[in-house]
Protein backbone atom coordinates (compact mmCIF):
# COMPACT_ATOMS: atom_id res chain seq x y z
CA UNK A 1 0.00 0.00 0.00
CA UNK A 2 1.41 3.41 -0.92
CA UNK A 3 1.39 6.11 1.73
CA UNK A 4 -0.59 9.26 0.96
CA UNK A 5 1.96 12.09 0.84
CA UNK A 6 1.93 14.38 3.86
CA UNK A 7 2.36 18.13 3.56
CA UNK A 8 2.39 18.61 7.30
CA UNK A 9 5.69 19.04 9.04
CA UNK A 10 6.25 18.15 12.65
CA UNK A 11 8.98 19.05 15.13
CA UNK A 12 11.00 16.04 14.02
CA UNK A 13 10.88 13.09 11.66
CA UNK A 14 9.20 10.43 13.75
CA UNK A 15 6.05 9.31 11.99
CA UNK A 16 3.36 7.96 14.29
CA UNK A 17 0.23 6.03 13.42
CA UNK A 18 -3.03 7.87 12.85
CA UNK A 19 -5.14 8.27 16.00
CA UNK A 20 -8.60 6.80 15.71
CA UNK A 21 -10.29 7.36 19.07
CA UNK A 22 -9.90 7.76 22.79
CA UNK A 23 -11.77 6.16 25.63
CA UNK A 24 -10.92 6.79 29.30
CA UNK A 25 -7.21 6.15 29.82
CA UNK A 26 -6.88 4.44 26.41
CA UNK A 27 -6.14 5.64 22.89
CA UNK A 28 -6.61 3.52 19.74
CA UNK A 29 -4.82 3.95 16.44
CA UNK A 30 -6.40 3.22 13.05
CA UNK A 31 -5.11 -0.36 13.05
CA UNK A 32 -7.07 -0.95 16.25
CA UNK A 33 -3.96 -1.11 18.45
CA UNK A 34 -4.65 0.07 22.00
CA UNK A 35 -2.33 2.32 24.02
CA UNK A 36 -2.50 3.23 27.70
CA UNK A 37 -2.08 6.99 27.82
CA UNK A 38 0.48 6.83 30.61
CA UNK A 39 1.41 10.49 30.26
CA UNK A 40 -2.05 11.95 29.51
CA UNK A 41 -0.52 13.16 26.24
CA UNK A 42 1.78 15.91 27.49
CA UNK A 43 0.20 15.81 30.98
CA UNK A 44 -3.00 17.24 29.47
CA UNK A 45 -5.82 14.68 29.44
CA UNK A 46 -6.46 14.77 33.19
CA UNK A 47 -10.03 13.50 33.07
CA UNK A 48 -9.37 10.89 30.39
CA UNK A 49 -10.55 10.77 26.81
CA UNK A 50 -14.04 11.18 25.36
CA UNK A 51 -15.84 11.85 28.64
CA UNK A 52 -19.49 11.81 27.54
CA UNK A 53 -20.70 14.35 30.12
CA UNK A 54 -18.06 16.85 29.04
CA UNK A 55 -18.77 16.24 25.36
CA UNK A 56 -22.49 16.81 25.91
CA UNK A 57 -21.83 20.15 27.60
CA UNK A 58 -19.49 21.27 24.84
CA UNK A 59 -22.05 20.24 22.20
CA UNK A 60 -24.78 22.17 23.99
CA UNK A 61 -22.62 25.31 23.82
CA UNK A 62 -21.74 24.57 20.20
CA UNK A 63 -25.42 24.63 19.31
CA UNK A 64 -25.73 28.14 20.77
CA UNK A 65 -22.54 29.98 19.78
CA UNK A 66 -18.95 28.91 19.24
CA UNK A 67 -17.37 32.35 19.21
CA UNK A 68 -18.32 35.77 20.44
CA UNK A 69 -15.42 38.16 20.65
CA UNK A 70 -14.83 39.29 24.19
CA UNK A 71 -14.75 42.98 23.25
CA UNK A 72 -18.23 42.57 21.83
CA UNK A 73 -19.94 40.25 24.31
CA UNK A 74 -19.66 38.75 27.74
CA UNK A 75 -20.45 35.03 27.77
CA UNK A 76 -21.78 32.79 30.51
CA UNK A 77 -19.23 30.00 29.97
CA UNK A 78 -16.31 32.40 30.48
CA UNK A 79 -17.90 34.11 33.51
CA UNK A 80 -18.88 30.77 35.02
CA UNK A 81 -15.46 29.24 34.42
CA UNK A 82 -13.81 32.24 36.08
CA UNK A 83 -16.14 31.88 39.08
CA UNK A 84 -15.44 28.15 39.41
CA UNK A 85 -11.68 28.70 39.03
CA UNK A 86 -11.67 31.28 41.83
CA UNK A 87 -13.80 28.94 43.97
CA UNK A 88 -11.22 26.16 43.53
CA UNK A 89 -8.08 28.24 44.11
CA UNK A 90 -6.79 29.54 47.47
CA UNK A 91 -8.15 32.80 48.90
CA UNK A 92 -6.47 35.88 47.52
CA UNK A 93 -6.50 34.66 43.93
CA UNK A 94 -9.70 36.19 42.63
CA UNK A 95 -9.15 37.55 39.15
CA UNK A 96 -8.92 35.35 36.05
CA UNK A 97 -7.68 36.13 32.55
CA UNK A 98 -8.10 33.49 29.84
CA UNK A 99 -5.65 32.38 27.17
CA UNK A 100 -5.40 29.34 24.90
CA UNK A 101 -2.25 27.54 26.12
CA UNK A 102 0.59 27.34 28.60
CA UNK A 103 3.11 29.61 26.88
CA UNK A 104 0.39 32.23 26.51
CA UNK A 105 -0.37 31.92 30.21
CA UNK A 106 3.27 32.49 31.14
CA UNK A 107 3.54 35.48 28.78
CA UNK A 108 0.39 36.90 30.35
CA UNK A 109 1.71 36.38 33.88
CA UNK A 110 4.93 38.28 33.29
CA UNK A 111 3.19 41.07 31.40
CA UNK A 112 0.62 41.51 34.16
CA UNK A 113 3.47 41.60 36.69
CA UNK A 114 5.29 44.25 34.65
CA UNK A 115 2.23 46.43 34.13
CA UNK A 116 1.41 46.22 37.82
CA UNK A 117 4.95 47.35 38.73
CA UNK A 118 4.65 50.29 36.34
CA UNK A 119 1.39 51.40 37.98
CA UNK A 120 3.17 51.32 41.32
CA UNK A 121 5.90 53.67 40.12
CA UNK A 122 8.36 50.76 39.99
CA UNK A 123 9.27 50.92 36.33
CA UNK A 124 12.86 49.94 37.20
CA UNK A 125 11.67 46.38 37.85
CA UNK A 126 11.82 44.22 34.75
CA UNK A 127 13.90 41.13 35.49
CA UNK A 128 12.13 37.83 35.96
CA UNK A 129 14.29 35.29 37.74
CA UNK A 130 13.63 31.65 36.88
CA UNK A 131 15.30 28.32 37.55
CA UNK A 132 17.63 25.99 35.72
CA UNK A 133 16.50 23.43 34.61
CA UNK A 134 12.90 24.45 33.99
CA UNK A 135 10.31 24.65 31.23
CA UNK A 136 7.97 27.59 30.83
CA UNK A 137 7.06 27.51 27.14
CA UNK A 138 8.33 28.20 23.65
CA UNK A 139 7.31 31.79 22.89
CA UNK A 140 10.14 34.28 23.37
CA UNK A 141 9.10 35.62 26.77
CA UNK A 142 8.46 32.14 28.16
CA UNK A 143 11.49 30.66 26.40
CA UNK A 144 13.79 33.20 28.02
CA UNK A 145 12.56 31.92 31.39
CA UNK A 146 13.08 28.32 30.33
CA UNK A 147 16.20 26.50 31.51
CA UNK A 148 16.70 23.78 28.91
CA UNK A 149 19.80 24.34 26.81
CA UNK A 150 18.93 22.72 23.47
CA UNK A 151 15.64 24.61 23.17
CA UNK A 152 17.24 27.96 23.93
CA UNK A 153 20.55 27.84 22.13
CA UNK A 154 19.59 28.85 18.57
CA UNK A 155 17.43 31.69 19.86
CA UNK A 156 19.66 32.98 22.66
CA UNK A 157 20.87 36.07 20.79
CA UNK A 158 17.25 37.11 20.28
CA UNK A 159 16.41 37.23 23.99
CA UNK A 160 17.58 39.47 26.84
CA UNK A 161 18.74 36.49 28.96
CA UNK A 162 16.79 36.59 32.21
CA UNK A 163 18.69 35.57 35.40
CA UNK A 164 18.59 31.95 36.56
CA UNK A 165 19.05 30.11 39.86
CA UNK A 166 19.50 26.37 40.31
CA UNK A 167 16.43 24.20 40.66
CA UNK A 168 16.59 22.32 43.97
CA UNK A 169 17.81 18.98 42.61
CA UNK A 170 18.56 17.72 46.10
CA UNK A 171 18.62 14.06 45.04
CA UNK A 172 21.96 14.85 43.38
CA UNK A 173 23.49 16.57 46.39
CA UNK A 174 26.13 14.68 48.32
CA UNK A 175 26.42 16.86 51.41
CA UNK A 176 25.67 16.26 55.06
CA UNK A 177 22.75 18.66 55.23
CA UNK A 178 19.30 17.69 56.43
CA UNK A 179 16.48 17.91 53.89
CA UNK A 180 15.26 21.06 55.62
CA UNK A 181 18.68 22.72 55.44
CA UNK A 182 19.00 21.77 51.77
CA UNK A 183 15.67 23.37 50.96
CA UNK A 184 16.77 26.56 52.70
CA UNK A 185 20.12 26.47 50.92
CA UNK A 186 18.39 26.46 47.52
CA UNK A 187 15.99 29.22 48.58
CA UNK A 188 18.97 31.37 49.61
CA UNK A 189 20.25 31.13 46.04
CA UNK A 190 17.24 33.23 45.08
CA UNK A 191 18.02 35.81 47.75
CA UNK A 192 21.64 35.99 46.62
CA UNK A 193 20.54 36.41 43.00
CA UNK A 194 18.10 39.22 43.85
CA UNK A 195 20.88 41.05 45.72
CA UNK A 196 23.33 40.46 42.88
CA UNK A 197 20.91 41.79 40.24
CA UNK A 198 19.79 44.73 42.39
CA UNK A 199 16.43 44.31 44.18
CA UNK A 200 14.91 47.37 42.52
CA UNK A 201 15.41 45.76 39.10
CA UNK A 202 13.78 42.43 39.96
CA UNK A 203 10.13 42.13 39.00
CA UNK A 204 9.26 38.49 39.69
CA UNK A 205 10.41 34.96 40.38
CA UNK A 206 8.75 32.15 38.43
CA UNK A 207 8.86 28.47 39.38
CA UNK A 208 7.13 25.18 38.69
CA UNK A 209 6.10 24.00 42.20
CA UNK A 210 6.67 20.42 41.08
CA UNK A 211 8.99 20.20 38.12
CA UNK A 212 7.67 19.10 34.78
CA UNK A 213 9.21 18.19 31.48
CA UNK A 214 12.71 19.51 32.19
CA UNK A 215 13.37 18.08 35.64
CA UNK A 216 11.00 15.10 35.73
CA UNK A 217 8.60 15.73 38.61
CA UNK A 218 11.23 17.26 40.84
CA UNK A 219 9.86 18.13 44.28
CA UNK A 220 11.81 20.52 46.53
CA UNK A 221 12.18 19.95 50.27
CA UNK A 222 9.19 21.42 52.17
CA UNK A 223 11.33 24.18 53.68
CA UNK A 224 12.04 25.64 50.22
CA UNK A 225 8.52 26.83 49.44
CA UNK A 226 7.84 28.99 52.48
CA UNK A 227 11.31 30.52 52.43
CA UNK A 228 10.97 31.47 48.75
CA UNK A 229 7.68 33.21 49.55
CA UNK A 230 9.38 35.11 52.42
CA UNK A 231 12.28 36.18 50.21
CA UNK A 232 9.94 37.47 47.51
CA UNK A 233 8.00 39.44 50.13
CA UNK A 234 11.20 40.85 51.62
CA UNK A 235 12.14 42.46 48.29
CA UNK A 236 8.68 43.18 46.83
CA UNK A 237 9.32 40.58 44.12
CA UNK A 238 6.16 38.97 42.73
CA UNK A 239 5.97 35.18 43.04
CA UNK A 240 4.60 33.45 39.94
CA UNK A 241 3.75 29.75 40.11
CA UNK A 242 3.78 28.11 36.71
CA UNK A 243 1.11 25.48 37.34
CA UNK A 244 0.54 24.80 33.66
CA UNK A 245 1.40 21.15 34.29
CA UNK A 246 0.76 20.81 38.04
CA UNK A 247 -2.55 22.69 38.17
CA UNK A 248 -6.10 21.40 37.85
CA UNK A 249 -5.62 18.52 40.25
CA UNK A 250 -2.62 16.70 38.76
CA UNK A 251 -0.66 16.55 42.04
CA UNK A 252 -3.61 15.70 44.30
CA UNK A 253 -4.63 19.30 45.08
CA UNK A 254 -6.23 21.74 42.66
CA UNK A 255 -3.03 23.80 42.78
CA UNK A 256 0.26 22.24 43.82
CA UNK A 257 0.82 25.45 45.84
CA UNK A 258 -1.76 24.14 48.31
CA UNK A 259 0.57 21.34 49.43
CA UNK A 260 2.72 23.98 51.10
CA UNK A 261 0.02 26.52 51.97
CA UNK A 262 1.53 29.06 49.56
CA UNK A 263 -0.49 31.78 47.87
CA UNK A 264 1.50 32.92 44.83
CA UNK A 265 0.84 36.39 43.41
CA UNK A 266 0.04 34.98 39.97
CA UNK A 267 -0.67 31.41 38.83
CA UNK A 268 -0.43 30.16 35.24
CA UNK A 269 -2.76 27.31 34.25
CA UNK A 270 -3.34 25.31 31.06
CA UNK A 271 -2.94 21.61 30.11
CA UNK A 272 -5.32 19.85 32.57
CA UNK A 273 -7.47 23.00 32.79
CA UNK A 274 -8.90 22.25 29.35
CA UNK A 275 -7.83 18.60 29.70
CA UNK A 276 -7.50 18.18 25.94
CA UNK A 277 -11.13 19.08 25.26
CA UNK A 278 -10.19 22.60 24.13
CA UNK A 279 -7.07 24.76 23.87
CA UNK A 280 -7.40 26.68 27.12
CA UNK A 281 -5.28 28.37 29.73
CA UNK A 282 -5.57 31.12 32.29
CA UNK A 283 -3.75 33.30 34.73
CA UNK A 284 -5.23 33.74 38.16
CA UNK A 285 -4.09 36.70 40.24
CA UNK A 286 -5.24 38.84 43.15
CA UNK A 287 -7.43 41.91 42.64
CA UNK A 288 -4.63 43.86 44.33
CA UNK A 289 -2.55 43.39 41.15
CA UNK A 290 -5.28 43.52 38.54
CA UNK A 291 -7.36 46.49 39.66
CA UNK A 292 -4.53 49.06 39.50
CA UNK A 293 -3.72 47.88 35.97
CA UNK A 294 -7.34 48.29 34.90
CA UNK A 295 -7.54 51.67 36.67
CA UNK A 296 -4.46 52.80 34.78
CA UNK A 297 -6.14 52.18 31.42
CA UNK A 298 -6.23 48.40 31.03
CA UNK A 299 -4.14 45.28 30.51
CA UNK A 300 -2.20 45.85 27.28
CA UNK A 301 -2.37 42.26 26.22
CA UNK A 302 -4.72 39.64 24.78
CA UNK A 303 -5.08 36.82 22.26
CA UNK A 304 -7.92 36.65 19.73
CA UNK A 305 -9.19 33.19 20.65
CA UNK A 306 -8.78 33.69 24.40
CA UNK A 307 -11.83 33.11 26.54
CA UNK A 308 -14.05 31.98 23.68
CA UNK A 309 -17.30 30.41 24.86
CA UNK A 310 -16.59 27.00 23.37
CA UNK A 311 -13.22 26.58 25.11
CA UNK A 312 -14.63 27.96 28.35
CA UNK A 313 -17.62 25.61 28.29
CA UNK A 314 -15.12 22.75 27.93
CA UNK A 315 -13.05 24.07 30.85
CA UNK A 316 -16.12 24.47 33.01
CA UNK A 317 -17.26 20.92 32.25
CA UNK A 318 -13.76 19.64 33.07
CA UNK A 319 -13.69 21.37 36.48
CA UNK A 320 -17.20 20.08 37.24
CA UNK A 321 -16.02 16.58 36.39
CA UNK A 322 -13.00 16.96 38.68
CA UNK A 323 -15.38 17.86 41.52
CA UNK A 324 -18.28 15.51 40.79
CA UNK A 325 -16.07 12.43 40.33
CA UNK A 326 -13.64 13.35 43.17
CA UNK A 327 -10.78 13.10 40.72
CA UNK A 328 -8.38 15.28 42.69
CA UNK A 329 -8.71 12.91 45.68
CA UNK A 330 -8.24 9.98 43.30
CA UNK A 331 -5.04 11.58 41.99
CA UNK A 332 -3.68 11.72 45.55
CA UNK A 333 -4.69 8.11 46.30
CA UNK A 334 -3.59 6.59 43.01
CA UNK A 335 -0.44 8.70 43.08
CA UNK A 336 0.62 6.88 46.27
CA UNK A 337 -0.10 3.51 44.64
CA UNK A 338 1.84 4.43 41.51
CA UNK A 339 4.78 5.81 43.47
CA UNK A 340 5.09 2.55 45.45
CA UNK A 341 5.01 0.56 42.22
CA UNK A 342 7.69 2.76 40.62
CA UNK A 343 9.90 2.60 43.71
CA UNK A 344 9.67 -1.19 43.60
CA UNK A 345 11.21 -1.08 40.11
CA UNK A 346 14.47 0.04 41.71
CA UNK A 347 14.89 -3.47 43.17
CA UNK A 348 14.97 -4.96 39.69
CA UNK A 349 16.62 -2.32 37.52
CA UNK A 350 19.97 -1.03 38.78
CA UNK A 351 19.85 1.80 36.25
CA UNK A 352 16.85 3.45 37.89
CA UNK A 353 18.49 5.98 40.20
CA UNK A 354 15.56 8.01 41.48
CA UNK A 355 11.77 7.92 41.65
CA UNK A 356 9.93 11.10 42.58
CA UNK A 357 6.80 13.16 42.21
CA UNK A 358 3.57 14.27 43.79
CA UNK A 359 0.10 12.83 43.17
CA UNK A 360 -0.13 11.57 39.60
CA UNK A 361 2.86 13.60 38.40
CA UNK A 362 5.58 11.00 38.90
CA UNK A 363 8.87 10.19 37.23
CA UNK A 364 11.84 7.88 37.32
CA UNK A 365 15.36 8.73 36.23
CA UNK A 366 18.12 6.54 34.80
CA UNK A 367 21.69 6.63 36.09
CA UNK A 368 24.80 4.59 35.43
CA UNK A 369 25.80 4.52 39.09
CA UNK A 370 23.49 5.16 42.02
CA UNK A 371 26.29 6.18 44.36
CA UNK A 372 27.46 9.04 42.13
CA UNK A 373 24.18 9.53 40.22
CA UNK A 374 26.19 9.77 37.00
CA UNK A 375 23.77 9.64 34.07
CA UNK A 376 23.82 6.91 31.44
CA UNK A 377 25.99 7.53 28.40
CA UNK A 378 24.07 10.19 26.41
CA UNK A 379 24.90 8.29 23.22
CA UNK A 380 22.50 5.53 24.34
CA UNK A 381 19.62 8.00 23.82
CA UNK A 382 17.91 6.14 26.64
CA UNK A 383 15.20 8.77 27.03
CA UNK A 384 13.87 8.12 23.55
CA UNK A 385 14.71 4.40 23.40
CA UNK A 386 12.60 3.36 26.39
CA UNK A 387 9.71 5.48 25.15
CA UNK A 388 9.84 3.58 21.84
CA UNK A 389 9.98 0.19 23.56
CA UNK A 390 6.98 1.11 25.69
CA UNK A 391 5.09 2.57 22.72
CA UNK A 392 5.57 -0.66 20.74
CA UNK A 393 4.02 -2.50 23.69
CA UNK A 394 1.06 -0.12 23.99
CA UNK A 395 2.15 2.28 26.73
CA UNK A 396 2.74 6.00 26.19
CA UNK A 397 5.37 7.67 28.38
CA UNK A 398 6.88 11.18 28.24
CA UNK A 399 10.63 11.63 28.50
CA UNK A 400 13.29 14.32 28.38
CA UNK A 401 16.94 14.90 29.19
CA UNK A 402 17.17 15.68 32.90
CA UNK A 403 20.29 17.73 33.46
CA UNK A 404 19.50 20.94 31.59
CA UNK A 405 18.71 19.15 28.37
CA UNK A 406 22.15 17.72 27.61
CA UNK A 407 22.37 14.51 29.63
CA UNK A 408 20.31 12.42 32.03
CA UNK A 409 17.14 10.58 31.12
CA UNK A 410 13.85 10.82 32.96
CA UNK A 411 10.41 9.43 32.22
CA UNK A 412 7.20 11.04 33.37
CA UNK A 413 4.45 8.65 34.33
CA UNK A 414 1.32 10.77 34.59
CA UNK A 415 -1.83 8.92 33.59
CA UNK A 416 -5.29 10.52 33.61
CA UNK A 417 -6.62 11.19 37.11
CA UNK A 418 -9.46 8.70 36.52
CA UNK A 419 -7.02 5.76 36.62
CA UNK A 420 -7.88 2.79 38.86
CA UNK A 421 -5.61 0.47 40.83
CA UNK A 422 -6.18 -2.36 38.31
CA UNK A 423 -5.25 -0.05 35.46
CA UNK A 424 -2.03 0.92 37.27
CA UNK A 425 -1.23 -2.80 37.54
CA UNK A 426 -1.92 -3.17 33.81
CA UNK A 427 0.37 -0.24 33.04
CA UNK A 428 3.17 -1.60 35.23
CA UNK A 429 3.13 -4.97 33.43
CA UNK A 430 3.88 -3.20 30.13
CA UNK A 431 6.41 -0.87 31.74
CA UNK A 432 8.36 -3.80 33.26
CA UNK A 433 8.34 -5.57 29.92
CA UNK A 434 9.73 -2.46 28.20
CA UNK A 435 12.37 -2.00 30.92
CA UNK A 436 13.42 -5.66 30.58
CA UNK A 437 13.87 -5.13 26.83
CA UNK A 438 15.88 -1.96 27.48
CA UNK A 439 18.10 -3.74 30.04
CA UNK A 440 18.78 -6.47 27.49
CA UNK A 441 19.68 -3.90 24.83
CA UNK A 442 22.21 -2.13 27.03
CA UNK A 443 23.49 -5.41 28.47
CA UNK A 444 22.65 -4.75 32.12
CA UNK A 445 21.44 -7.81 34.05
CA UNK A 446 18.24 -7.27 36.04
CA UNK A 447 17.69 -8.54 39.57
CA UNK A 448 15.10 -11.30 39.79
CA UNK A 449 12.43 -10.44 42.34
CA UNK A 450 12.57 -12.79 45.35
Ligand SMILES: Cc1ncc(COP(=O)(O)O)c(C=O)c1O
Pocket residue numbers: 042101102103104106135136137138208212213242243244245270271
Ligand atom coordinates in the same frame (compact mmCIF):
# COMPACT_ATOMS: atom_id res chain seq x y z
C1 LIG B 1 5.28 24.18 33.31
C2 LIG B 1 4.95 24.52 31.89
N1 LIG B 1 4.79 25.80 31.55
C3 LIG B 1 4.47 26.16 30.28
C4 LIG B 1 4.32 25.22 29.30
C5 LIG B 1 3.98 25.65 27.89
O1 LIG B 1 2.70 25.24 27.56
P1 LIG B 1 2.23 25.14 26.03
O2 LIG B 1 3.01 24.04 25.42
O3 LIG B 1 0.76 24.85 26.14
O4 LIG B 1 2.48 26.48 25.40
C6 LIG B 1 4.47 23.88 29.61
C7 LIG B 1 4.34 22.83 28.56
O5 LIG B 1 4.85 21.75 28.66
C8 LIG B 1 4.80 23.51 30.94
O6 LIG B 1 4.98 22.24 31.28
